[in-house]
Amino acid sequence: MHQVKPSKKGKTVRNISKRLLFNLIFWCLVFIFILAVRYYDIGKIAFINLPVHIPTSRIIVNGLILGISIGFFYTLVESWLESQELYHHSLGMIILLRTSYLFLVSGVVLSVVAFLNYLMDVKQDNINELVTNPLTYIFSATVRFLLIGALVGNFILSIFHTLRAKIGSQDFNNLLTGKYREPKVENRAFMFLDLKSSTTIAEELGHRLYSQLIRDCFRDLSSSLVKTKAQVYQYVGDEAVLSWTLKNALEEENCINAYFHFKEELEQKKEYYQQTYGLQPVFKAGVNIGLVTVVEVGVLKRTIVYHSDVLNTAARIQSLCNQYQRLLLVSEAIKNQIGEGKFSFELIGDVLLKGKTKNVKIYAVEQI
Template identity: 45%
Template structure:
């Protein structure tokens, strides 16, 4: 869940919807459809399990929270003071790259490949609330999440493994490479993005 989440759940902080500034990262395994066809459902599920397990240490090291998983994608979030302390939100991606590189022999042995991944990061206001009675969960709603997902969707066309919004980059010590403004699906106004870790 992440630091402080269980406490906020027990204290009922999010029983009623409330706005909260948050940093979100959408982190996705590359070419998942191709990998699933190549490995088969069982082995691909095992690959996703191992990949998400390897994400644990970077999450803990950067004080991120795992909002939820969508198939082979992890949605991570931080409070701004944690995300921007030593550029923790970008550092998580770097730590994950190092972790997967270290585990490359394991992935090659078990799956015949080393998984690649891409991510988008954005900051903005979201609505957070607790939902459900049979299964209770803290969830986030709002345009910030949609924008983050759309930013991640630009990774391949722009040739970078990690893209961040200009709004987020302006608060980082390491601002990344400016890539200009881009139209996002469902957004009236274009958004400026910056890139980290250019693709070969």
């Protein structure tokens, strides 16, 4: 039976929904906790001068209103910041921008909720509106206490999301949970992506401009990584090593599509590269799939590494691109997993790769 694949729009909505759910839960818990600590500590709310019993229901309702409101707007602002290429800045600037923008959102929401509470307390005769005006109420000690809590929460989330983006969401989660503290065997695909004619380009541009070129190219690679669910295993000089789980690699042929997404992105920026560097960068790639051992290594600097001949084979395949004058070469294992469809596979040869004892069938790939 033919399996219907989820649309790109559907996947985007699903990702935003997951982020929204996380933010709603986080902020509801934060504000319910802060309000409980504040109210039970002082025994009264805002400018109520007489001891007043604060019902638990009011604490929970206020916490939920604040959490849902801020969680919703927090998600909107996060999406907007990403659309503004937030992650192209330094890590410190990313944390500062995220914290500042989201703190402003928190301040506006807190002010609105505080005003609603003011109206409620006036109606219940808890305060004298002739003595305490709305502005004084909004800047009360309780609201300031909540605002400090929101600032701390924003800062913590900003660091969390920035580190997650820096390390990579999947690797960050795996390091956090210790998934690979003990070696595990997985079926994964790898792509070795390398700048064509890199030595010549480096000589022509000089080291500084060449490094800027590589930075821009890998920056433009980002959208392809997101679209095809790729992980960056390593950046080595002018080479990027991408990785996928078996499921993500085969879904919509991501392990092949990643190359063509990246190629299209570079072509769309052709005018920029010609004006800035006097050239159009072209990358070549080799792809392979198979069993690898995954393990977390290091103490002072921890990382997740892969051990297998699968990676060596992918690297060797990529090195043949110049010899066969092709930009994308894959192993027979990839061809068998992907099959015919959106791509055409041309057998290049049954090649004995360096360091191998058995020949490997290599295929050139083109879009149909």
